[in-house]
Amino acid sequence: MTIDRRAAILAAAADLIREKGVAAVRTRDVTARAGVGIGLLNHYFKWNELRALAAAQALxxxxxxxxxxxxxxxxxxxxxxxxxxxEDADPLWRLWIEVTDLAMSDPDMARAAEGCAEGMVNELAAILEQGAAGHLWHCPVPHAAALRILAFHDGLVGFVLTGLPKVERADAAAHLKRFVALELGLPQQNDHVPSRLV
Incomplete structure (x- = not known):
């Protein structure tokens, strides 16, 4: 029962963060969603800890x-x-940006962001390693390749979201596909990338 209540509080906080963003969620929102009192929430979590764990779960x-x-x-x-x-990736991008911004001043959020970032790199590296083992592509150092691919992706996300410089979604996708093809020694895709962006 103890684990169930703790998990319910965490799940409620994660759901609210997905719906509203990290900064907009308050303790009263979580207690109302989880159907518990503030005393029980405080029994299981410190607020910054709960917020960080829930943000990671939401991510x-x-x-x-x-x-x-x-x-x-x-x-x-x-x-x-x-x-x-x-466009269905927008909530993920915005949540990741909010989490990394908060991580600058919140040690709990910094640990959560670091864990998510490492997890994303490791998941992509595992995919690249499996593909290389199956001779689908060439990737001698999967972890480094995953890091470069995600760095390139995240840079393009920044351009798409801010418009500085202006990059359309389709163009960003074509750039990423071309970068991955080069990284993995794959034949170049015929995806159109405007000459002004090459």
Whole structure:
């Protein structure tokens, strides 16, 4: 029962963060959603700890929603590339930006952000390693390749969201596909990238 109540509080906080963002969620929102009193919330968590754990849980839920598991490494990479700049990824991007901003001044959030970042790199590295082992592509150092791919992706996300410089979603997707093809020694895709952006 103790574990169930603690898990229910954490799940309620994560759901609220996905709906409203981290900064907008208050303790009273969580207690109302979880159906518990403030005393029980404080018994299981300090607020900053709960907020950070819930933000990490919310991030992983968004990642799983945007890039669901696929049966083979090449298919999983295709899913990542095809959905990386879809509008349904916007909640994930905005949540990640908020979490990393808060991490600058909140040690609990910093640990949560670091864990999520490492997890994302490790998940992509595992996909790249499986594909290399199956001779789908060439990738001698999967972890380093995953780090470069995600850094390139995140930079393009910044351009798409801010418009500084202006990059359309389709162009960002084409850039990412081309970068991944170069990284993995794959044939170049015929995706159009405007000459002004090459």
């Amino acid at each position: 992983w839920a968004e990642i799983d929603r945007v890039v669901p598991d696929a049966p083979a490494p090449d298919r999983q990479l295709d899913v990542f590339l095809s959905r990386a700049f879809g």
